[in-house]
Amino acid sequence: MRRRNPLSATLAERTDAGLRAGAFGHATSLSCRECGHQVALGPHYACPECFGPLEVAYDYPAVTREEIEAGPSNMWRYKALLPVPSDIEDSPNTEPGFTRLLEARNLAAELGLTRLWVKDDSTNPTNSFKDRVVACALSAARELGSKVFACPSTGNLANAVAAAGARAGIKTVVFIPSNLEKPKQVNSAVYTDKLVAVEGNYDDVNKLASEIAGEEEGWAFVNVNVRPYYAEGSKTLGYEIAEQLGWRLPDQVVIPVASGAQLTKVDKAFQELISLGLVEEKPYKVYGAQATGCSPVATAFKADTDAIRPVKPDTIAKSLAIGNPADGIYVLDICRRTGGAVEDVSDEEVREGILLLARTEGIFTETAGGTTVGVLRKLVESGRLDPTLETVVINTGMGLKTLDAVADRVGPAATIDPTYAAFTATGLAD
């Protein structure tokens, strides 16, 4: 695992002295998840001692349910628990979050569950949960005095960064593989005139981004040098689930696993809520969902090992296709600790999951959501998820972005002449 901290000698030195008070809210430092070493808040992401990943640490304030409920209908209602300043609402951002938590009675009945909810992040500003993490990264970039907001991405992240950067009025550069499908290019290029197509695959794009981060001063790559702040945004999914359930935790939660960061942050959110006294402590099980074509964490879970072997992704669930997931080991820890599991489903089951969710609950998810619903079904059928316990499944994105996955599966039931007789002949009136 090669980790570099390219900005530590440039942006960091320039800004560490210049941070305004409360720039990162109640965050106190960056703490290494491996060795516990503490680093001052700044554009750092790897431990200088052991190269482990850095995570934001806080001196948590006292915060009440009422204070949170009095906040805005977006993720900033939880700003006291995020690495953002208390005036975050005053700086232009896409105002994501506080998305629907829908009770899914039809899907529950279909799967034989007693009580099931869908946390639906497809209705975020650019239609995926990435708006949450990017909003935290944008705040960090602003507070660090970054000149450029950037990312390498093939999809949801590119959309979210390009949109947030436009709204913030910051120079925004998005790097994509040059062979990306035209519609996906358009969905980022509409926001920025600084989209850069790179001849090569996603790994090549990523490598170039790291190189630029190391050479150029003042660039905030959301998923590279401001990653610790970025990742914290996913905690809001956990906070919202608890608040929307009436300030309590679910018994079971099923979460898609790409890098694994989202799953670990939802667990972190639940733990924070317990220790802050905002919800009652109770056992809950966390389940991870992968597509079989990119299932290194599920494979390790099943083999009862901590050794996650990188894979070359081959699945239609492209937004989950990270072959060497940075947080995989923490996903294993959490799923084992809580009594959950990590499971994977085939591309065929992903497609079925998309249709199942659409037909039962009117939610059109992308392939990541199809994966999660497919895994939910598989876990129920194999008896590893208790159907009598309250369960939440997270939908992270929107089906319009991956139309091809189901385009050849659905269509008109009939094509008719424009007459009543032709319609009754279809039998659809019966």
Next chain:
Amino acid sequence: MRRRNPLSATLAERTDAGLRAGAFGHATSLSCRECGHQVALGPHYACPECFGPLEVAYDYPAVTREEIEAGPSNMWRYKALLPVPSDIEDSPNTEPGFTRLLEARNLAAELGLTRLWVKDDSTNPTNSFKDRVVACALSAARELGSKVFACPSTGNLANAVAAAGARAGIKTVVFIPSNLEKPKQVNSAVYTDKLVAVEGNYDDVNKLASEIAGEEEGWAFVNVNVRPYYAEGSKTLGYEIAEQLGWRLPDQVVIPVASGAQLTKVDKAFQELISLGLVEEKPYKVYGAQATGCSPVATAFKADTDAIRPVKPDTIAKSLAIGNPADGIYVLDICRRTGGAVEDVSDEEVREGILLLARTEGIFTETAGGTTVGVLRKLVESGRLDPTLETVVINTGMGLKTLDAVADRVGPAATIDPTYAAFTATGLAD
């Protein structure tokens, strides 16, 4: 203007006696907008006396800001002012509304406005304001004991009906022209296996829908026989704008005009808020936006006449392409009464409007929103919209649904080899 009331002899007689108490909340009757004749609540939409359009009338309850603010983060926080029962939150629906109201500082600066807001309905469950009206129609269908939920549509409405019907677990039939593009078919077919493709144009589809409504018992066509309830859903856009501004009305509001219903309902909402004492009374100007290729209302406005001449639409703004808008006359009334205007822009200006909104505020709108932003710009440039007054522009839908409108306008700034040297050669690092 041909109006029929096909269900009055079937579903109406069956259900008028069978409505539960409070089935339509505080609604008392259907009232003719032309002659004032009152009709009992039921699946009626045309006045039996004069064939004028029926509208929901209320015995408005006392309602406070605090009661509304204590409600859910969706349109049901205003349920006391809608034709829905007080337990509406208990029946499965898509829970739309309470979307973002974003202050648009960059767009304001670009256009020379002092204070501008975007009400962004692209983040609704199926990414358009149609989720609001369909939610009200669904409630009406449920309360009327309808067996089938249906609509003729080519786009946003089809998506919203198919999704809401799936979630409600009611038989749902959606009629589309058979030549509709495949992606648009998929975006409805994913929710329902009862999509019917009709050989003919949209007029043929509409005619067939009316015929079915007249022949079959218990069909609720959202935009035909339950239209009065359906249309009330757009009032929530007006309520939300006022609440999100801190319980006050804007000085100016720019609204797209298809049938014209949305504009009239936003005005109705503002008037209700004033008469209920929820906002202070003040003058406001309402502006309507059309695409030049389908601008019968703008044409009548400019000619200073009430005679709206139907047109054959020819514009990329397909979701606004209603050649004979049912509420056009009321749009003229409101825009003239308030001192606003109805303006239109070319398809080229629609495309520019889409890019302008995306690049300044990170909101990717569909062609309808491009039309509204284009009209906003034109009104400012021609001096008919006061740049010093607080203005709200409504974005009704999402750009992913009309990608083609801008697909040939945007793209990578550069295509490069995956090297730092290649990147610096682009000049994008400067």
